[in-house]
Amino acid sequence: MSQIWVVVPTCPPTVLRRCHRCPSGRFRTHGKFRVNANHKLLDAWLLALCTGCGDTTKLTVLERTHVRSVRPEFLDLMHDNDPGLAAELLQDPILLRRNHVALDWDNAWRLDSGEPGLPDLPDGEAIEVRVRFAARIPVRPVRLIAEGFDYSRAEVERLLTAGNLVSTVRLSGKLSGDFTFTLKR
Numbered sequence: 001m002s003q004i005w006v007v008v009p010t011c012p013p014t015v016l017r018r019c020h021r022c023p024s025g026r027f028r029t030h031g032k033f034r035v036n037a038n039h040k041l042l043d044a045w046l047l048a049l050c051t052g053c054g055d056t057t058k059l060t061v062l063e064r065t066h067v068r069s070v071r072p073e074f075l076d077l078m079h080d081n082d083p084g085l086a087a088e089l090l091q092d093p094i095l096l097r098r099n100h101v102a103l104d105w106d107n108a109w110r111l112d113s114g115e116p117g118l119p120d121l122p123d124g125e126a127i128e129v130r131v132r133f134a135a136r137i138p139v140r141p142v143r144l145i146a147e148g149f150d151y152s153r154a155e156v157e158r159l160l161t162a163g164n165l166v167s168t169v170r171l172s173g174k175l176s177g178d179f180t181f182t183l184k185r
Contacts, residue, residue, distance in 0.1 A: 001125070002128040003130070005111060005113040005114075005131045006131075007111055007131065007132070009087065009109050012030075012087055013103040013137075014026045014103070014104040016103065017100070019052060022052040022053040026050070026052070028048060029046060031083030031084075032047045033045065035079060037067070040067050041064050042064075042066075042070060043063055044065075044078055045059060059099045060098060060099055091136055105138065105139070109135075111144055127185075129148070129180065131144060133176060136176040136177075137176055138175070139176070140174055141181070145171075164183060164185075165182070165184075167179060
């Protein structure tokens with residue numbers, strides 16, 4: 001028997017960056033952009049608000065870029081404050097590295113696994129589950145398996161050490177890419 005689970009983002013992640021006005025280090029993006037033109041050069045930023053004081057920070061998207069090198073559709077999306085574009089840009093590792101920020105995905109994703117719990121399988125049978133990620137969300141596979149089968153994390157760890165839970169990838173760290181595992185009964 002096989003199943004497909006999908007890890008889906010529910011909202012934009014929290015941006016981790018030190019606030020200059022308060023001790024908070026968390027910012028929320030709401031899909032708002034600021035675009036500035038200086039003759040034929042464009043600057044564009046994704047705006048984020050501090051969760052503590054409401055101060056605005058700018059994440060650089062374009063910097064001194066010639067207007068002809070920017071796709072018109074991309075520029076239109078920024079002018080329209082498209083939340084889908086903001087979510088896509090937050091997935092870009094180059095943008096995150098350029099702005100010296102990290103993302104916190106806590107409470108910003110859900111697992112679509114159908115009905116939680118393990119389906120009724122006879123002894124000796126196995127279930128193969130393919131986990132797909134709709135976005136690069138770093139999650140511990142043990143947490144996903146526990147949530148998908150409605151087990152405790154300790155029970156998943158016991159299955160892992162007993163050899164009843166097998167995968168070609170290491171299930172002990174965090175993953176953000178597709179993987180497959182098999183649970184033997």
